[in-house]
Amino acid sequence: MKNDLLNGLVVTGTLVTQNFLVTAAYTFIANLGSVLVRKSKGYSEEMLQGVFNRKVTTVWMLRDNAEIESPIEEVDIDDVIVIHTGELVPLDGVITKGTITVDQHMLTGESVPVEKGVGDQVFASTVVIAGYAWVKVTETGQNTAVAKIENVLQSTSHFMTGLQLTGEKWADAAAAPILGLGVFLAPLQCLGVGTAVFNTSPGNGIRMSASAQTLVHIILASHESILIKDGRVLEQLMGVDTIVFDKTGTLTEEWIV
Structure with a gap:
């Protein structure tokens, strides 16, 4: 026996x-609250995922020393792709030839572009500012670093805070006494009184207000x-x-505490 x-x-x-x-009014209000919460969640996901909203659909694959444009879905691990100046790095990989300058501040927080050469790792969704390189793919799809971050962001708006969990627990615990009181009063007064008692449950308000x-x-x-x-x-x-920073490059402004 719970609030539902x-x-x-x-x-x-x-x-x-x-x-x-x-x-009609009760159903409308109850569903309106659920719709608003879903819209808030969707908006939150959109804002959070907007950090990595630039996607790559095609890549230049190396085949017999020739560059062939192919859909990114056809790239497998250990394939070699070619990246040029101004392009996004499409997948995680290791440089096997060439040197590039990469802006990866959206991924690592580093405000200064970094030079990468043979043997260095590059990450999907970072920007090639200058240079040309061959990259041996090490991770594709949902296994790339940016995809894992996006998965974290997607789950952000589906959490339940400790306060919300406690509130819903109390609301569910109150369901049985409220049900008993309503059932007791319905034959003594009228069904309308029992229904009004059922409507006193705080569960809907707690669920919507806490999450929103x-x-x-x-x-x-x-x-x-x-x-x-x-x-x-x-x-x-x-x-x-206390706030701990993993590198000084993350600090772009001076903070005085």
């Missing part, structure tokens, strides 16, 4: 008592170019007293 059972009883009770307007509130913060952060890996960290933010 009470929702079904509210709809059933209003239909049986022929309060069709109440049925946290998603709004994620969207606001994304407008400031801040990517939140997991919304649950927002609850722990007040307890943070």
Whole structure:
């Protein structure tokens, strides 16, 4: 017995008592909340994934020392592809010939382009600023570094914070007493009274308000170019007293604390 059972009883009770307007209004409001949450999630995913929205559909593959344009889906591991100035690196790989300058700040945070030569690794979705190279493919599809990051971002808007989990747990725990009270009052008063009691469950409000509130913060952060890996960290933010940076190149502005 959980909150969803009470929702079904509210709809059933209003239909049986022929309060069709109440049925329509309740159903509309309940579904509107769900639609708004889904739209917020979709918008959040779009904002977060927009960091890597530049995609490559075709690549130059090396066949018998000739460059052949092919769909990226046809590239396999150990194939050799050719990248030129101004192009995106299509897949993860290792340079086997040539030297290039790569802008990979969107992936690594490095503000300064880096020089890469034979034996160096390159990553999909980074930009070749200058040079020409042959790259032996090491990862394709969902195994590339950028694809793994995108998978993390996709799951960001499907989290449930600790506060939301606690709220829904309480709402589900309250379902049985509310159900019992409604069933008890229905024959003593009327079915409408029992239905009204079923409608007192806080589950819908907790579910919608908690998820929507946290998603709004994620969207606001994304407008400031801040990517939140997991919304649950927002609850722990007040307890943070130290920030650790893995390299000085990440710091593009001076921060005074």
